[in-house]
Amino acid sequence: MTEYGPGPQERISTGVPGLDTVLHGGFLRGRTYMLMGLPGAGKTILANQTCFHHIRQGHGVLYVTLLAESHTDLISNLEPLSFFDASRVGQTATYVSAFNVLEQGGLDALLALIRKEIKARDASLLVLDGLVAAEEMAPSPQALKKFIHNLQVVTGMLGCTTLILTTGGGKGLRAEHTMVDGLIVLRQRTLGARMLRELDVRKFRGSAHLLGWHSFDITSDGLVVYPRLESLPREDIAYTPSGHTRCAFGIAGLDAMLLGGILSGSTTLLYGPPGSGKTLLGVSFLAQGARQGERGHHFAFYDSPERMRVQARGVGLDLDPLIERGNLGVSYHPPLENVLDKLGAQLLSLIRERGVRRLFLDGYDGLQKASAQRGRVTRFLAALVNECRQRDVTLIYTAETSAAFGPELKFPLQGLSLVAENILFLRSVELRSQLRRFICAMKVRNSGYDHSFRELLIGEKGLAVGDIIEDGQQLLTGQARVPTHRGQ
Amino acid sequence: MGPILIVDDEFGMVESIRDLLQDEGYPTMEAFDGREALERMAVERPSLVLADYMMPLMNGPELLDAMKKAPELRDIPVVIMSSAPPSFWRHLPCTAFLPKPFRLGPLLAVIHQVIGAPPGR
Numbered sequence: 154m155t156e157y158g159p160g161p162q163e164r165i166s167t168g169v170p171g172l173d174t175v176l177h178g179g180f181l182r183g184r185t186y187m188l189m190g191l192p193g194a195g196k197t198i199l200a201n202q203t204c205f206h207h208i209r210q211g212h213g214v215l216y217v218t219l220l221a222e223s224h225t226d227l228i229s230n231l232e233p234l235s236f237f238d239a240s241r242v243g244q245t246a247t248y249v250s251a252f253n254v255l256e257q258g259g260l261d262a263l264l265a266l267i268r269k270e271i272k273a274r275d276a277s278l279l280v281l282d283g284l285v286a287a288e289e290m291a292p293s294p295q296a297l298k299k300f301i302h303n304l305q306v307v308t309g310m311l312g313c314t315t316l317i318l319t320t321g322g323g324k325g326l327r328a329e330h331t332m333v334d335g336l337i338v339l340r341q342r343t344l345g346a347r348m349l350r351e352l353d354v355r356k357f358r359g360s361a362h363l364l365g366w367h368s369f370d371i372t373s374d375g376l377v378v379y380p381r382l383e384s385l386p387r388e389d390i391a392y393t394p395s396g397h398t399r400c401a402f403g404i405a406g407l408d409a410m411l412l413g414g415i416l417s418g419s420t421t422l423l424y425g426p427p428g429s430g431k432t433l434l435g436v437s438f439l440a441q442g443a444r445q446g447e448r449g450h451h452f453a454f455y456d457s458p459e460r461m462r463v464q465a466r467g468v469g470l471d472l473d474p475l476i477e478r479g480n481l482g483v484s485y486h487p488p489l490e491n492v493l494d495k496l497g498a499q500l501l502s503l504i505r506e507r508g509v510r511r512l513f514l515d516g517y518d519g520l521q522k523a524s525a526q527r528g529r530v531t532r533f534l535a536a537l538v539n540e541c542r543q544r545d546v547t548l549i550y551t552a553e554t555s556a557a558f559g560p561e562l563k564f565p566l567q568g569l570s571l572v573a574e575n576i577l578f579l580r581s582v583e584l585r586s587q588l589r590r591f592i593c594a595m596k597v598r599n600s601g602y603d604h605s606f607r608e609l610l611i612g613e614k615g616l617a618v619g620d621i622i623e624d625g626q627q628l629l630t631g632q633a634r635v636p637t638h639r640g641q
Numbered sequence: 642m643g644p645i646l647i648v649d650d651e652f653g654m655v656e657s658i659r660d661l662l663q664d665e666g667y668p669t670m671e672a673f674d675g676r677e678a679l680e681r682m683a684v685e686r687p688s689l690v691l692a693d694y695m696m697p698l699m700n701g702p703e704l705l706d707a708m709k710k711a712p713e714l715r716d717i718p719v720v721i722m723s724s725a726p727p728s729f730w731r732h733l734p735c736t737a738f739l740p741k742p743f744r745l746g747p748l749l750a751v752i753h754q755v756i757g758a759p760p761g762r
Contacts, residue, residue: 183742183744264660265660268660268661268664269664272664272745299652299653302653303653303656303657305653306651306653306654306656306657307657307660307661309742310657310658310661310742310743310744310745310748311661311744311745312744312745312746
């Protein structure tokens with residue numbers, strides 16, 4: 154008696170940044186997947202990118218086209234992309250057109266060609282591009298399903314992973330989609346004047362995967378997928394936060410108010426009107442950390458790195474040595490058409506890969522503009538906060554008040570407690586015919602703090618927090634008054 | 642060399658194994674259940690039987706039992722294929738087991754071991 158068993162579950166990496174994350178490691182060996190999307194959605198690029206990645210791992214690829222597009226056109230369209238390697242075409246990458254075989258011999262002949270070519274080329278990845286042609290050639294829908302089923306069994310036995318590309322005829326999901334092991338839908342969605350690229354893994358047998366729509370881009374390097382931050386699994390981290398370490402701002406009066414600083418790994422909202430000093434506070438926080446060897450990063454939507462340095466120098470903060478030493482980083486994301494998931498991928502990279510310990514996100518409004526759905530930003534921030542907490546990253550972000558003056562106080566977020574353990578409130582106040590800045594610790598969770606209203610002084614020698622204004626009243630409303638003294 | 646008889650109720654399996662074995666040069670014949678397999682063997686004696694475990698009308702173990710009881714069939718080697726756990730089929734007096742899903746490599750290996758290389762090679 155002899156036993157022959159299947160080996161362990163093997164994966165084929167897609168070579169697409171972010172997509173292996175969505176698929177929990179990539180495609181499964183020997184399975185059949187359908188990539189569905191209208192023309193221009195990115196199916197061909199995705200398939201070829203996976204092919205060339207597979208080739209670089211030392212494996213063979215068979216690319217079978219059924220449409221009339223010539224391989225010359227296909228290859229010339231791929232040449233500008235960095236993953237493309239012309240020297241591999243015809244060797245480990247085999248491109249064949251099976252349209253004549255299909256036209257003359259039908260689906261059975263097509264299946265035979267695929268089977269023989271896979272074995273002859275020792276291919277472990279097959280792309281079948283243009284299922285619509287096979288569909289039109291099939292005498293009945295039943296015949297097409299049988300073809301797909303047989304293809305699935307044969308490629309499974311040959312240990313060859315299959316990607317079937319199809320437009321789906323624009324008719325949505327159909328019966329043959331129930332047969333394949335996985336279904337990935339690529340689409341372009343219009344939002345106002347913007348065009349968003351998204352993909353969704355509708356089905357993925359044999360493995361878990363990240364649910365929902367994930368944004369992606371098509372760049373000169375091919376596809377880049379940005380898994381939704383909210384759907385990413387929590388990585389198991391052995392780290393246990395101390396819960397006692399303080400992170401100072403480097404501003405004496407402010408740190409005193411906060412009994413030494415905000416707690417390490419906590420999240421702080423800097424909330425105030427334009428010109429109230431939010432950005433300078435955040436940069437001071439990063440600079441203080443950088444001086445102590447804690448890597449900081451300024452994730453900015455408003456100020457370019459150069460403007461930030463000039464602004465900081467204006468208040469006596471010299472950031473250049475910190476930047477040169479690598480303890481302070483800046484990334485500028487102009488408030489144009491940002492994609493929220495791309496920002497999420499970048500933030501996650503800072504935290505997980507670059508070892509950032511102090512993160513300053515300036516600010517919430519930039520995230521809101523990047524989001525296609527209004528309610529997503531809070532969940533996105535909650536996921537970011539959770540990631541920071543797990544890794545003991547201290548996060549500070551800004552949000553702008555809707556009104557510069559006035560008694561009404563409206564927070565931009567719903568469910569604020571989820572995403573802000575600490576709130577530092579900044580205010581511009583008209584007092585004695587002068588516009589003055591004030592700062593107040595409105596909330597500091599898990600810690601005592603001084604909740605006085607103090608003046609925030611911004612001068613050439615730096616930021617400072619002054620004494621309590623004993624005779625100030627109604628500062629919070631922005632319409633402060635001082636008691637009148639009779640006889641003056 | 643007599644043909645290899647492929648017995649499986651799944652048409653995809655039967656047709657795929659048939660095509661792959663014919664590519665290798667082995668003659669084949671097919672049946673979709675144990676009863677049909679017996680009918681085929683009455684007409685032509687196979688050199689090897691590849692039989693699935695679970696099939697309608699007559700399953701793999703029942704087919705194996707029937708072959709053991711027939712003098713003209715008892716010596717034909719039988720390979721049982723199944724995705725069931727080994728405890729289901731380990732006790733069977735067949736020549737070899739092929740757990741599903743299997744690749745072409747293991748399939749060819751067990752066939753080579755039992756009946757040797759295809760004719761003409």
